[in-house]
Amino acid sequence: MGSDLKDPEATVYELHSLSSEIDPNDAKQDVNIEWTPGFWAQFPKIGLGALLVALIACVGEVIILVTSDGKSQSKWPHRVAPNVLLSISNSVANICFSIAIGNGVAIAWWRQTLKPTTIEQLQRSWAFSTSLKQIAFAGKYFNVIALAALTTKLLIIDAVLMQKATSTYLDTDPPVPIALKGFANATFPRTGGGSGTLSTSLILDLQMWYQRGGFYYNGDWFSGCNSTKDDGSDYTCILNVPGAGFEFDCSEAVSNKIDYGKTLKSGSTANLFHIGFEEVYANANQSYSYINMDVSFTRADNTASCPGTLLQQTCKLRPATIGYPVTIDGGANQIMLGIDEHAYIFYDEPIFTSYNRSIKQQDGYTVLGYQDVHETNNTNAVEDSRLGGIVQAMNQFLAGDANMTRILDKHNSTKYEIQQTGMAQLYLTEAMADERDCGYWYLDPMFTDSPDSIPDLVNQINQIMFLIATDGSLEDPDDQDKKNNMPDAFNGTAYIDNVHYATNYAYMWGGFVSTMVCILCVLPVYWGFWQLGRPVTLGPFEIAAAFRSPMVTGGGTVEEVIKKRGDQKVQFGHIVSGDAAGQLGIAEAQYVTRAHPSIGSARQEIDEAVAGILHTRTR
Incomplete structure (x- = not known):
């Protein structure tokens, strides 16, 4: 060839x-x-400029981490995650370090030629810029070129520390005001009457309450609490809905010491538990009707003589307009009754709040005003009563009795038998296996705050009345007309769970210090640049x-x-x-x-x- x-x-x-x-x-x-030596004549603009940009990029990373700490993803500019910005900034810094080290190594190598040296020494210095092995075995020949070249290998530490400095966690964003469309009736609808027939809407409302107990599918009740973000996630909306309900004016529980073993004769019976409801009609001295609720329960010791305590309390349920705390899960489209903003934020507290005698309602509920219902005994004889159906429903679903009978057997020994009806057995928490000991201990129906117990009476009544006020069954003809013609606007507060950024300041300052060390390791190769003439x-x-x-x-x-x-x-x-x-x-x-x-x-x-x-x- x-x-x-x-x-x-x-x-x-x-x-x-x-x-x-x-x-x-x-x-x-x-x-x-x-060949013109001099400080300004040979000032390494590109090399030192690149080193300055690397320093600015590092400071920028610190600013990103400090600014993003605790910040919600929804509030972060352009929604570019801090770790992405850190990656970009670190890439810029690495490129600048490469430029700065390349320029600096060249300056140091040529400065070495200005003094008497050997080709071997020049080759070794050049090899430092390309081989980690040469640096590792440099020994006494280790110089500023080897130091700068080693810095390129250590830059990965900066990136690792800065990336580990940022993390994410799920938390709730600050609340924002929101308006929702919905309906709630502040007046009492027709619920049934004296013939024992309940209205269709009340029957369906009771079925819904019995099956779901305070957690309901939103359906057509309230709108405007879903699809609120661009990414499809939804708000949790908390609002106060005014609707028909009761003020609970309860007397303080009266405590009486008892000893059924001493007071009961053979064959006699004592009441251990009772919940009952009765309508008190309007009369000449009282312009409104209300519901009377009697509550009594016993706490007896498990001994043969059966000592204990009987507690009795009476409550006046006056018709009123109640502010119901309502939480709507926009994603699941579910309504949760009784969870206000305080309970939502401090979610470690009980889901259902307790009755508060001072406000005559549960905590979180408010009595906004009275709704006088005027009914007489004659009114209750027809099927248009507004309180009659509610009283009948309460006696059917909430009332109960427990009676204990003392019996002497053929050996003249005492034994106790108990008969329970209605809801009484749900409140019984302790019963000895031996029937000769009584030991029957009932929960207070007004304060059943045990996690494994059923909601207390006030809570359950509020749940029923909320469904009646909002026409949960969608079967009340009077409410249907109001829903179609006058949809109410409810002002509430919207919360949303979002990704938040957190900064680990130990890693951040570690990365910053590491970058500063790298800059200090590069600077020596620029020393004496003014001695070169080009x-x-x-x-x-x-x-x-x-x-x-x-x-x-x-x-x-x-x-x-x-x-x-x-x-x-x-x-x-x-x-x-x-x-x-x-x-x-x-x-x-x-x-x-x-x-x-x-x-x-x-x-x-x-x-x-x-x-x-x-x-x-x-x-």
Whole structure:
């Protein structure tokens, strides 16, 4: 192939020497190369500028982490996560460090050539910039170039620390005001009457209450609490709904000591538990009707004499407009009754609040005003009573009795038997297996705050009345007309659970300190830059020119070398002419045959090329 490149009939070439001699013409030009040392003349703008940008990027990472700490994703600008911004900033810093280290290593290497040194020392310093192995085994030869090059390997620590400095957690965003459409009747609808017949809507409301107990599917009740965010997530809305209900004016419970073992005669019966409801009609002295609720329960010890305590309480349920605390889960479209803002925020508290005698309602509920219902005993005889159906429903679903009888058996031994009706058995918490011991202990129906117990009476009545007021069954004809013509707007508060960002300041400051250390490790390679008379790099042609290579003679910058010798065609291979003939190297293309994988064919190409050159010389 070499002979193909060398035409024997071609014009005789003028051969150039490949020795170390310098062309006199080039030497005349090289003396004019500028060498102007000085601080501002040789100030490394690119290198130190890149180091400054790396410092700014690090400060930016600290600002991102401090600003994002505790911030909601919905409040974060453009919703670009802090870890993404940190990754971008760290990438910029790494690029800048690479530029700064590259420029600094070149300055340190060329400064090393200004002093008497050896080629081995120069090679070792150059190797530090490319080989971690050389740095690891540098020993006494470790220098600022090795230190700067090692910094490039340590930059990963900054990225790891900064990424670990940010994390996420799920929390509730600050509340925002919201208006919802819905309906609630502040007056009492017809519920049934004296014939024992309940209205259809009340029957369905009771079924819904009995099955779901304070947690209801929203359906068509309230609208405007879903699909509130661009990503499809939903609000939790908390509002206060005014509707028909009762004020609970209860007397303080009266406690009486009892000892059934001493007071009961054989065959006699004592009442241990009682819940009952009765309508008290309006009369000449009272312009409104109300419901009377009697409550009594016993706490007896499990001994043969059966001592204990009987507690009795009476409550007046006066018709009123009640502010019901309502929570709507927009995602599940579910209504939860009795959870106000305080209970929602401090969710570790009981779901259902207790009765508060001072406000005459449960905590979280408010009595907004009275709704006088005027009914007489004669009114209750027809099926348009407003309280009659409610009283009947309460006696059916909430009332109960428990009676204990003392019996002497044929051995004249005392035993106790208990009969329970209605809801009494649900409040019984302890009963001894041996019937000869009484030990019957009932919960207070007004304060059943045990986690495994049923809701207390006030809570259950509020649940029933909320369904009646909002027409949960959608069967009350009077309410249907109001719903269609007068949808109410309820002002509430909306909460949403969102991703929040958290910052670990230990990792953040660790990353910041690590970056500062890296900057300090790079700065030494720039020391003495003012001693150089021109910008320098570690480019191969620039170094070759400094070592007076014949093809790139001069010793100037890379740009100067390219300007003078840029069009020179060169090739690596077997040199066939000059004092380097027979060696592998780079020379003018016409005096080189390419290195061939086959040693034999390469030798043949060399011989053919030499023969061709000699032939041209003899012509």
